[in-house]
Amino acid sequence: xxxxxxxxxxxxxxxxxxxxxxxxxxxxxxxxxxxxxxxxxxxxxxxxxxxxxxxxxxxxxxxxxxxxxxxxxxxxxxxxxxxxxxxxxxxxxxxxxxxxxxxx
Numbered sequence: 001x002x003x004x005x006x007x008x009x010x011x012x013x014x015x016x017x018x019x020x021x022x023x024x025x026x027x028x029x030x031x032x033x034x035x036x037x038x039x040x041x042x043x044x045x046x047x048x049x050x051x052x053x054x055x056x057x058x059x060x061x062x063x064x065x066x067x068x069x070x071x072x073x074x075x076x077x078x079x080x081x082x083x084x085x086x087x088x089x090x091x092x093x094x095x096x097x098x099x100x101x102x103x104x
Contacts, residue, residue: 012042
């Protein structure tokens with residue numbers, strides 16, 4: 001169940017960041033409200049995960065998977081450039097996450 005909670009936390013965090021992008025510096029009401037809503041919602045499952053998982057591992061997975069997903073969304077949805085540095089960085093983040101979980 002901890003993985004379901006962690007996935008929900010990651011998804012809400014990603015939605016919060018997407019909303020922040022659309023909030024345009026908090027000048028647009030609906031995306032601004034959604035930013036706070038999704039960030040609030042992302043903390044609830046994260047708190048639940050911390051009952052069953054080390055905080056350092058849970059936070060590392062939560063934050064880094066958010067980075068990975070937002071990079072993919074940025075390239076696909078927001079038409080951000082995909083560079084070799086981004087690809088290698090995401091690969092290193094993914095290897096680090098796997099290392100934390102598999103060898104902890």
